[in-house]
Amino acid sequence: MQGNAACAEGALAAGCKFFGGYPITPSTEIAETMARKLPKAGGVFISMEDELASIAAVIGAAWTGVRAMTATSGPGFSLMMENIGYAAMTETPCVVVNIQRGGPSTGQPTRAAQGDMFQCRFGSHGDYSTIALTPNSVQEMFDLTVKAFDLADRFRVPTFLMSDEIVGHMRERVTIPDTVEVERSRPLAEGSLPFEAGADGVPGFAPFGSGRSVHVTGLTHDERGYPDTTDPAAHNRLVQRLVAKVESARRDIADYEVTNLDAETVFVTYGPPSRTVEQVMRDRPDDTIGHLRLRVVWPFPEFALREFPNAKVFLMPELNMGQMVREVERHVDQPVVSLPKIGGELHTPAELVRALEAHR
Amino acid sequence: MKLVIDESRCKGCNLCVLVCPYKIFQEGTELNSRGVVTPVLDRPERCTNCRLQALYGRMLCGVCHMICPDQAISWVEERPFEPHKVEVEF
Amino acid sequence: MIAPDWFRDDRLPHIYCTGCGNGTIINCTLAAVEEMGWERDETVFISGIGCSSRAPGYILTDSLHTTHGRALAFATGVKMARPDFNVVVFTGDGDLAAIGGNHFIHACRRNVDMTVVCMNNHIYGMTGGQGSPTTPPGAISSTTPYGASEPAFDLAELAVAAGANYVARWTSYHVKELTKAITAGMQTPGLAFVEARTQCPTNYGRHNKLRTVPAMVEHLRSHAILVRKYERMVAEGVPIPEGAFTVGELVRRSRPAMGVRR
Numbered sequence: 001m002q003g004n005a006a007c008a009e010g011a012l013a014a015g016c017k018f019f020g021g022y023p024i025t026p027s028t029e030i031a032e033t034m035a036r037k038l039p040k041a042g043g044v045f046i047s048m049e050d051e052l053a054s055i056a057a058v059i060g061a062a063w064t065g066v067r068a069m070t071a072t073s074g075p076g077f078s079l080m081m082e083n084i085g086y087a088a089m090t091e092t093p094c095v096v097v098n099i100q101r102g103g104p105s106t107g108q109p110t111r112a113a114q115g116d117m118f119q120c121r122f123g124s125h126g127d128y129s130t131i132a133l134t135p136n137s138v139q140e141m142f143d144l145t146v147k148a149f150d151l152a153d154r155f156r157v158p159t160f161l162m163s164d165e166i167v168g169h170m171r172e173r174v175t176i177p178d179t180v181e182v183e184r185s186r187p188l189a190e191g192s193l194p195f196e197a198g199a200d201g202v203p204g205f206a207p208f209g210s211g212r213s214v215h216v217t218g219l220t221h222d223e224r225g226y227p228d229t230t231d232p233a234a235h236n237r238l239v240q241r242l243v244a245k246v247e248s249a250r251r252d253i254a255d256y257e258v259t260n261l262d263a264e265t266v267f268v269t270y271g272p273p274s275r276t277v278e279q280v281m282r283d284r285p286d287d288t289i290g291h292l293r294l295r296v297v298w299p300f301p302e303f304a305l306r307e308f309p310n311a312k313v314f315l316m317p318e319l320n321m322g323q324m325v326r327e328v329e330r331h332v333d334q335p336v337v338s339l340p341k342i343g344g345e346l347h348t349p350a351e352l353v354r355a356l357e358a359h360r
Numbered sequence: 361m362k363l364v365i366d367e368s369r370c371k372g373c374n375l376c377v378l379v380c381p382y383k384i385f386q387e388g389t390e391l392n393s394r395g396v397v398t399p400v401l402d403r404p405e406r407c408t409n410c411r412l413q414a415l416y417g418r419m420l421c422g423v424c425h426m427i428c429p430d431q432a433i434s435w436v437e438e439r440p441f442e443p444h445k446v447e448v449e450f
Numbered sequence: 451m452i453a454p455d456w457f458r459d460d461r462l463p464h465i466y467c468t469g470c471g472n473g474t475i476i477n478c479t480l481a482a483v484e485e486m487g488w489e490r491d492e493t494v495f496i497s498g499i500g501c502s503s504r505a506p507g508y509i510l511t512d513s514l515h516t517t518h519g520r521a522l523a524f525a526t527g528v529k530m531a532r533p534d535f536n537v538v539v540f541t542g543d544g545d546l547a548a549i550g551g552n553h554f555i556h557a558c559r560r561n562v563d564m565t566v567v568c569m570n571n572h573i574y575g576m577t578g579g580q581g582s583p584t585t586p587p588g589a590i591s592s593t594t595p596y597g598a599s600e601p602a603f604d605l606a607e608l609a610v611a612a613g614a615n616y617v618a619r620w621t622s623y624h625v626k627e628l629t630k631a632i633t634a635g636m637q638t639p640g641l642a643f644v645e646a647r648t649q650c651p652t653n654y655g656r657h658n659k660l661r662t663v664p665a666m667v668e669h670l671r672s673h674a675i676l677v678r679k680y681e682r683m684v685a686e687g688v689p690i691p692e693g694a695f696t697v698g699e700l701v702r703r704s705r706p707a708m709g710v711r712r
Binding site for chain 1: 458461467489490491492494496510512513514515516517520522523525526527528530531532552553556616684
């Protein structure tokens with residue numbers, strides 16, 4: 001099955017009932033699969049007039065209590081930014097899949113890149129926090145999509161599946177379970193205000209029609225949901241909570257794989273470059289080479305780096321000019337070497353071996 | 361029924377004065393405690409709704425109530441022999 | 451009488467200026483909702499950004515105050531996911547025709563079953579009085595200090611051309627007719643677009659020789675010509691006065707609609 005199709009299957013398995021999208025290479029297959037399968041599953045598929053409208057419709061649908069998602073790529077992702085900020089501010093659970101392609105601008109529509117990693121975290125104006133997952137295989141396209149929906153519902157935050165054209169278009173075997181466990185949002189308790197946080201910093205969710213008459217606004221609001229733009233304390237409380245609810249649960253959300261914990265030279269990867277690293281490690285079994293593969297990239301799990309006590313250098317191959325490497329650099333004292341590669345082709349094992357030899 | 365202008369909401373735009381078909385309102389002259397010149401009831405006995413809502417069982421006319429941007433006009437049950445004037449409500 | 455329990459009492463009096471037509475339009479819309487007998491828990495108000503779009507914040511139902519110009523896209527999502535909800539969209543001339551133009555024509559084309567009330571005050575009110583795509587040519591605003599030089603949109607005609615099932619235009623003077631038009635729109639399956647020309651005395655009136663609130667409302671009333679009369683005047687060759695616009699029900703048809711409750 002193709003990666004994109006597996007992503008759509010994952011969404012359906014997780015109970016997604018609304019897809020609003022606009023075609024863009026290389027994510028169009030997700031929309032096409034959803035167009036075929038979602039109506040049969042009792043959901044709604046709608047082709048919106050642009051990406052702004054797509055994410056807007058997704059947020060509107062999410063507020064009626066259904067799981068909603070959209071899929072796009074770089075140029076569409078940039079268009080969605082305003083409303084992603086809106087989803088973060090109004091604490092709307094939704095899933096946005098970004099099958100990254102060469103950028104900036106129209107770039108390379110049919111080639112892979114990982115150039116939007118900072119955009120998914122900081123793309124919209126203002127301070128907020130989001131969750132981003134990075135699959136590196138077709139099976140993970142399925143699994144991590146399911147996980148994305150659960151995380152979105154749990155933290156009431158727009159959650160991103162940052163894939164790319166390589167994983168989106170590759171074909172591999174997938175195991176699809178008969179049923180998948182889903183974890184929906186905590187409902188709003190009687191007597192609680194619509195934007196009053198629970199102990200985990202997340203308010204209960206009262207979708208439209210649940211009788212609570214919730215006013216949802218992108219303006220700074222107080223716990224009742226009413227706009228309160230001039231009170232510095234209210235804005236401070238709200239925005240700090242929006243950031244803290246995700247950042248404080250970093251350890252809980254984190255998902256990564258480690259190999260060779262005693263290594264001195266450690267590769268840090270996410271997405272397809274991890275497969276090249278795995279190939280390199282298979283070709284030359286060497287205990288001094290370690291690998292940290294992140295499946296959750298935001299909130300950044302800096303504690304994962306500390307799992308390698310003997311690390312002398314970190315090598316980070318990315319399909320961009322060095323984005324997530326900035327996060328690694330600021331959390332460790334050891335030298336961090338960025339191995340950027342743009343142009344759409346994946347790092348070859350030979351290139352990584354050359355880098356390895358140069359820096360060990 | 362008695363017509364009541366809620367002084368905590370009225371902002372003195374005088375649209376009610378403009379639209380009433382029976383001309384029961386008149387622009388006021390006194391500033392109230394919020395600094396607003398609210399309209400006064402000039403000839404309230406001509407208000408169809410005040411006179412006949414109880415009889416017909418539904419609102420008649422009511423253009424002032426609809427056009428008031430501040431939702432300041434409403435009707436209340438009238439107690440007998442009560443002087444008809446603008447009621448101050450907060 | 452509009453039942454007072456439709457309003458969020460803890461937020462009134464609202465932020466609208468003295469004599470703002472938006473308050474009137476809210477009254478008319480709520481009277482129409484009452485006329486339809488809609489329940490609080492099945493009605494959703496959606497709005498964009500602007501003075502018009504502050505309205506849902508004062509109404510006690512589920513409501514969504516979204517980003518500038520995108521109210522119709524959000525509303526499409528809400529209605530398609532839950533066709534059993536009654537969706538009313540409050541929007542303004544800038545929100546709908548400028549930044550939201552694309553979503554406007556697509557919502558009309560799709561004919562999603564909702565009612566769109568556009569409070570057209572010919573200006574960008576909330577940001578202090580800049581010219582909008584519906585500012586009449588020659589009018590003064592803060593970004594058109596020498597008189598607006600661009601032709602203005604006719605929003606109702608746009609909706610007719612794009613395919614909305616019900617299109618009407620009234621002013622904030624014609625409260626009874628406006629309420630009836632909104633009610634008729636709510637009853638019609640498909641997109642109902644009601645353009646309500648309103649007064650912005652603070653930002654439009656003040657700079658365009660309509661300094662008092664009644665003066666501006668009078669201006670709206672005197673420039674409104676009923677559709678039938680307009681058609682007669684055109685057929686007979688009578689010249690149309692400068693600045694006049696048609697009011698009334700422009701179209702009511704039954705093109706296929708989306709999201710209609712079964």
